[in-house]
Amino acid sequence: MKKALFFTFFLFLYGCGYQIQSTKRPLNLSISSIAIPMVKSPSSFLGFEAKLTEMIRQQFISHSGLKIVPQDEADAVLVTEVVDIKRDPISYTVREGSYEVTNSRWLKIKMVAKLVDRRTGKVIWRATFRERAIYNVVAQSPDPLATRYNESQALMTIGKQFSERIYLRTMERF
Numbered sequence: 001m002k003k004a005l006f007f008t009f010f011l012f013l014y015g016c017g018y019q020i021q022s023t024k025r026p027l028n029l030s031i032s033s034i035a036i037p038m039v040k041s042p043s044s045f046l047g048f049e050a051k052l053t054e055m056i057r058q059q060f061i062s063h064s065g066l067k068i069v070p071q072d073e074a075d076a077v078l079v080t081e082v083v084d085i086k087r088d089p090i091s092y093t094v095r096e097g098s099y100e101v102t103n104s105r106w107l108k109i110k111m112v113a114k115l116v117d118r119r120t121g122k123v124i125w126r127a128t129f130r131e132r133a134i135y136n137v138v139a140q141s142p143d144p145l146a147t148r149y150n151e152s153q154a155l156m157t158i159g160k161q162f163s164e165r166i167y168l169r170t171m172e173r174f
Helices: 002-014 048-063 146-171
Strands: 033-035 076-095 099-117 123-136
Touching (some): 076 146
Antiparallel strands (some): 076 099
């Protein structure tokens, strides 16, 4: 009998229904709206800045209760800039003796971001983010755009990682 009572009590405590739930508001920060202007970038990838900006905005729209508004109406402004893009070879194929052809590359991107209180001009947080992704280089393809497509897919992977990290930095403060 005591075992059954203990077991019932344990189940009651274990299954009490207590859960941590998101408030959809930034932790320890009183803002209700945010502006996310276009990402600045030295990139030669056409449309990369617009796509990255869209990914960041979508992250906030999907997961937070913050309104995305124009800069002059926002409580806070998220300022982002891509400061470095590198393509480093990973693997090679040797052709005709000593001629090497790159098979794959790392795409490495460094971005700086900061969240600024628009009313006071005070920087709420500032961070440098570094992300990388691998893409295949298609040297002997009938389609000359295959490598460019693979590289753009790596850019989208990195963009997703940046948008998640920026969102977490703003909302969860880490």
